[in-house]
Amino acid sequence: MMxxxxxxxxxxxxxxxxxxxxxxxxxxxxxxxRSEGFSLTxxxxxxxxxxxxxxxxxxxxFEFDAVEPLRLDPARVNELAQAAASxxxxxxxxxxxxxxxxxxxxxxx
Numbered sequence: 001m002m003x004x005x006x007x008x009x010x011x012x013x014x015x016x017x018x019x020x021x022x023x024x025x026x027x028x029x030x031x032x033x034r035s036e037g038f039s040l041t042x043x044x045x046x047x048x049x050x051x052x053x054x055x056x057x058x059x060x061x062f063e064f065d066a067v068e069p070l071r072l073d074p075a076r077v078n079e080l081a082q083a084a085a086s087x088x089x090x091x092x093x094x095x096x097x098x099x100x101x102x103x104x105x106x107x108x109x
Contacts, residue, residue, distance in 0.1 A: 001065035005042075008058050014042050014050070020092060022070040025062045027080040027090070032056045039089025051089075 003021040004013035016024070024040075031038050037055035044050075054060060064070070083090045 003065060004063040006059070006061040006063070007052055007054075013063070014044065014047075016042075016092065018064050018066045019070055021062060021064065023072055023076045023080055024090065024092065026072060026077050027084050028054060028060065030081070031084055032060070038084040039087075041089060041091045043091075043093045 001018040002015050003018045005016055005021060005024075006013045028038075028040075032054070035056055037053055040052045040054050042050050042052070080090055
């Protein structure tokens with residue numbers, strides 16, 4: 001299942017594996033609750049690489065396909081938390097895809 005990460009005022013989400021997104025959410029919420037920003041780099045075939053500064057003053061929304069909360073791996077949470085505290089920040093290269101283009105259906109007269 002794939003989740004969506006919306007950042008700032010953008011309406012185009014990053015598509016991220018639900019499990020990876022749940023781990024990122026835990027780290028982000030912990031950092032933002034403490035008013036600590038961090039760097040997040042996401043890669044996708046169609047968007048290339050996007051580097052974001054995640055800060056409590058910038059809107060961040062997580063959407064999951066899974067209805068039930070996902071089980072988190074404490075080792076992965078710790079790995080992401082350590083990355084968030086580093087100068088390189090969190091880098092998500094796996095399971096990140098660009099959102100599919102939205103198409104509007106034309107009304108047929």
